[in-house]
Amino acid sequence: MAPDPLGLRQAFAKQSANDKAHLFVEFKRRGIGLVDPAPRTDWSWLYLAQHHGLPTSLLDWTESSHIALFFALKRVAGQKRERQDACVWMLNPGELNERGWRFCNVVVVGDEDKEARGLLNPYLHGKPAQWKVEGDEPPLLAIIPEHVSPRLRAQRGAFVAFGNDEDALNQIVVDANHDKPGTSIARPFVIEYNAARVIERELDVSGVTESDVFPDLDGLCGELARRHDSGTP
Numbered sequence: 001m002a003p004d005p006l007g008l009r010q011a012f013a014k015q016s017a018n019d020k021a022h023l024f025v026e027f028k029r030r031g032i033g034l035v036d037p038a039p040r041t042d043w044s045w046l047y048l049a050q051h052h053g054l055p056t057s058l059l060d061w062t063e064s065s066h067i068a069l070f071f072a073l074k075r076v077a078g079q080k081r082e083r084q085d086a087c088v089w090m091l092n093p094g095e096l097n098e099r100g101w102r103f104c105n106v107v108v109v110g111d112e113d114k115e116a117r118g119l120l121n122p123y124l125h126g127k128p129a130q131w132k133v134e135g136d137e138p139p140l141l142a143i144i145p146e147h148v149s150p151r152l153r154a155q156r157g158a159f160v161a162f163g164n165d166e167d168a169l170n171q172i173v174v175d176a177n178h179d180k181p182g183t184s185i186a187r188p189f190v191i192e193y194n195a196a197r198v199i200e201r202e203l204d205v206s207g208v209t210e211s212d213v214f215p216d217l218d219g220l221c222g223e224l225a226r227r228h229d230s231g232t233p
Helices: 017-034 042-051 065-073 093-101 114-123 150-154 168-179 193-206 217-227
Strands: 058-062 086-091 141-144 157-161 186-191
Touching (some): 017 042, 065 186, 093 168, 150 157, 186 193
Antiparallel strands (some): 086 186
16 A cells, blocks of 8 residues: 555656666665665665665555555644545555566565566666566566565565556556456545544554654654644644
């Protein structure tokens, strides 16, 4: 699940292949001294980069509906909530992979899983993408990564790997519904503005808060500030 899959790949898609590779190499070069233990593979580095805000070929999802609600309704302390409805998108990852790859499994990627990592090479920064005819885009791929960081573990993170087409998910959803009415690769669930405050309180009571989703001092301070600010939820 994610707050909204529409258009979230634009920052990455607008970069050239050289820029993407340079950005990723620079992240690894400067990040190696900030991570203990250091990731063992480029894919582990990529998961880490995505969860700390670097533009990548990955789009975040989560296996948890509660975590999805948290991100859809997330409010910064001192800021009023925008007077508009929120939205959570529910993804059928097996159906997404079935449409693009003709298998319905979700790819689970580990450091030692050479077959899975080989499948993902077309999406990896700085690697030549050997995929069909030059210029073709590899299909979107739903994957479940290793939990290489506390954030990834706490958020029960999952990803959809993209090529360079930021509109690919939109188009797949449209095409799937056209080819097979009733198909639900991705479906939106609207959360009305008036319900946001109640759901935020229920998430707090359930233990789905900033300090749980971001298990560090930043998360703790964000939670305390939000709970005790004077802003309107």
